[in-house]
Amino acid sequence: xxxxxxxxxxxxxxxxxxxxxxxxxxxxxxxxxxxxxxxxxxxxxxxxxxxxxxxxxxxxxxxxxxxxxxxxxxxxxxxxxxxxxxxxxxxxxxxxxxxxxxxxxxxxxxxxxxxxxxxxxxxxxxxxxxxxxxxxxxxxxxxxxxxxxxxxxxxxxxxxxxxxxxxxxxxxxxxxxxxxxxxxxxxxxxxxxxxxxxxxxxxxxxxxxxxxxxxxxxxxxxxxxxxxxxxxxxxxxxxxxxxxxxxxxxxxxxxxxxxxxxxxxxxxxxxxxxxxxxxxxxxxxxxxxxxxxxxxxxxxxxxxxxxxxxxxxxxxxxxxxxxxxxxxxxxxxxxxx
Amino acid sequence: xxxxxxxxxxxxxxxxxxxxxxxxxxxxxxxxxxxxxxxxxxxxxxxxxxxxxxxxxxxxxxxxxxxxxxxxxxxxxxxxxxxxxxxxxxxxxxxxxxxxxxxxxxxxxxxxxxxxxxxxxxxxxxxxxxxxxxxxxxxxxxxxxxxxxxxxxxxxxxxxxxxxxxxxxxxxxxxxxxxxxxxxxxxxxxxxxxxxxxxxxxxxxxxxxxxxxxxxxxxxxxxxxxxxxxxxxxxxxxxxxxxxxxxxxxxxxxxx
Numbered sequence: 001x002x003x004x005x006x007x008x009x010x011x012x013x014x015x016x017x018x019x020x021x022x023x024x025x026x027x028x029x030x031x032x033x034x035x036x037x038x039x040x041x042x043x044x045x046x047x048x049x050x051x052x053x054x055x056x057x058x059x060x061x062x063x064x065x066x067x068x069x070x071x072x073x074x075x076x077x078x079x080x081x082x083x084x085x086x087x088x089x090x091x092x093x094x095x096x097x098x099x100x101x102x103x104x105x106x107x108x109x110x111x112x113x114x115x116x117x118x119x120x121x122x123x124x125x126x127x128x129x130x131x132x133x134x135x136x137x138x139x140x141x142x143x144x145x146x147x148x149x150x151x152x153x154x155x156x157x158x159x160x161x162x163x164x165x166x167x168x169x170x171x172x173x174x175x176x177x178x179x180x181x182x183x184x185x186x187x188x189x190x191x192x193x194x195x196x197x198x199x200x201x202x203x204x205x206x207x208x209x210x211x212x213x214x215x216x217x218x219x220x221x222x223x224x225x226x227x228x229x230x231x232x233x234x235x236x237x238x239x240x241x242x243x244x245x246x247x248x249x250x251x252x253x254x255x256x257x258x259x260x261x262x263x264x265x266x267x268x269x270x271x272x273x274x275x276x277x278x279x280x281x282x283x284x285x286x287x288x289x290x291x292x293x294x295x296x297x298x299x300x301x302x303x304x305x306x307x308x309x310x311x312x313x314x315x316x317x318x319x320x321x322x323x324x325x326x327x328x329x330x331x332x333x334x335x336x337x
Numbered sequence: 338x339x340x341x342x343x344x345x346x347x348x349x350x351x352x353x354x355x356x357x358x359x360x361x362x363x364x365x366x367x368x369x370x371x372x373x374x375x376x377x378x379x380x381x382x383x384x385x386x387x388x389x390x391x392x393x394x395x396x397x398x399x400x401x402x403x404x405x406x407x408x409x410x411x412x413x414x415x416x417x418x419x420x421x422x423x424x425x426x427x428x429x430x431x432x433x434x435x436x437x438x439x440x441x442x443x444x445x446x447x448x449x450x451x452x453x454x455x456x457x458x459x460x461x462x463x464x465x466x467x468x469x470x471x472x473x474x475x476x477x478x479x480x481x482x483x484x485x486x487x488x489x490x491x492x493x494x495x496x497x498x499x500x501x502x503x504x505x506x507x508x509x510x511x512x513x514x515x516x517x518x519x520x521x522x523x524x525x526x527x528x529x530x531x532x533x534x535x536x537x538x539x540x541x542x543x544x545x546x547x548x549x550x551x552x553x554x555x556x557x558x559x560x561x562x563x564x565x566x567x568x569x570x571x572x573x574x575x576x577x578x579x580x581x582x583x584x585x586x587x588x589x590x591x592x593x
Binding site: 209227228287 | 415416417420428432433434435436437441445446448450457458459461
C-alpha cells in the first residue's frame, strides 16, 4: 500500500499483476480485519476513558477510583486468559465461572477443615485443572461439540459446588489472604499485579513456545495441523486445562477479596470472559489472537461498568452497554472465513 | 542424506495391494521412481493414483506388497515417519495453515528451539532466516516470510508448500495435482519449481490430469486403470494421443 516499490520487487512465483501488494493482502491496512483485531480494544479503552472523564471529571480518574477498577478487574482478567487460549483453538469454555465456583467451594471446605492456606490454594487450582481437563478430554477424545460439553460442565460443577458446600457460604478469615487482597503498589493492587504476571507468562507461552504455535495451528486448521504431526488432541485438552487453572487461581483471588467462599455462580464472569475475548481480537474461528487484547478487554468491561456507576447511570443500563459494545467489536473484527 | 544408495530407484513399490472393504483399490501395483527425474502417475478418477501415493507417503497402509526407498525396504505407519525418512508430500489441499505466517508454516512441528527444557523458546530469527533461504533456494521470492498465508495467491501458496517439501533434506517429493487450482502463469511458475527440485537431485512423483504437463515435465510415466498399472513408459517415447488411449482403455499397452 504505502510502499509501491514492493510491487515491482514482487515475486517470481506469483501473483497476477493486478493483485494488490502482499502487505495489503496480509493485513496491514485500515480495512483489514487484522488491524481491527489488534486495535479495537485499545481504541475502545481510550474512547471509554475520555467519555467517562467528561461525564464524571471529578470522580472517574481519581487514584481511588482507578484502584477500585483495577481491583474489580483482577478476577475477570485472570479468567479471560484461559478463555482466550480456548477460543484460539476454535473452542469455547462456558463452564469457567461454574468451575471457579467449584474451586472456591473446594477452597472453603479445605479451609473449614483446618487445612493450611497453601493446601487450600493448591486444592482450588487442582480442582480447576481437573474440571478443565475433563472438558478437554470429552471434547477432543469423543469429538463432542465444545458448547455442549462445557454447558454440561457448567451444570455439573455448579451442582457439585452446591452439594459439597450444602449451599452455604464458608467464611474465610485469613490474615495473609486479606493483606494480599488489600495490598497495593501505588494505585495498583497486588491482585492486579498477579493478574499481569499471569498474562505476561501466558503471552510468552503463546508467542515464544512451540506449544503456543501448535495451539494456533490447531485452531487455524486442525486437519492440516494433524497432518503435519501436531498433537491436536493434546492441544485441545491443554487449553481447557489452562482455562480450568485460571478459574482456580481466579477463585482464590475472589475469596481473598470477599473473605468467603460462596457456592453461587457469577454468570456475568462467564459473559465477560467471552466478551473480552471478542473485544481483544481473538478470532472465534480460532487460529488467531493474543492474550494481551482479551486481558485489556476484561479491564475495559470492568471500567465501563464502573464508569456508568460513577456517572450515576441506573444499574440495568450496564448490561445494555456491554451488549452493544460486544456486538460492535465483533463486527469490527469479523473476518471472512 | 548419508544412506548408501544401493538401488538405481529412489522409490520402488512392488505388488502393492490395498482394499477398502470390498473395493479393491490397488490390485498388485508396481512402480519405480528415479532420483533426479520427474515420475508422473496418470489415470482416470478412481484408478488408484491417490491411494498409491498415500501408501508411499505413510498415510495409508498397504494390505500387501513392499515399498523400498533407495533399495531399502521401508514401512511407514505415519506420515511423520515417511517424512523422517525423506519422503515429503504436497497435498492438493496444500497443508498450509492460513492464519500462520509463512515461516511458521515452513517450520510447523519442526520448530527450532533455544534454551534448556522446560524453558525452551522459539528461535524465531533463525527460523525466519532459514525460511528465506528455503524459499530463495527454489527462487521463490516473497516480500516477507512474516506474511500470513491467508494473504497469498494460489501460486504463492503452492510455492511455499513445495519449498517446505523440498527443504528438510528430503529425497522424494510427492505432489498430488500440484497445479490443479492454478492459472496459466502460476502453473508455469510451479512447473519451473518442479524442474528445480529435479535438478537438485530429488525424485519427484507427480499425479496429474494434464497430459501436456505430464509430457513436458516428466521423464517416466506410469498409466493406471482400475487399480492396476497398465504400462510404464518414457515420456520421450510417447505422445498425448497414446496416453489418452491407454487411460480410457482403447489401447491395452500390452504391445509394449
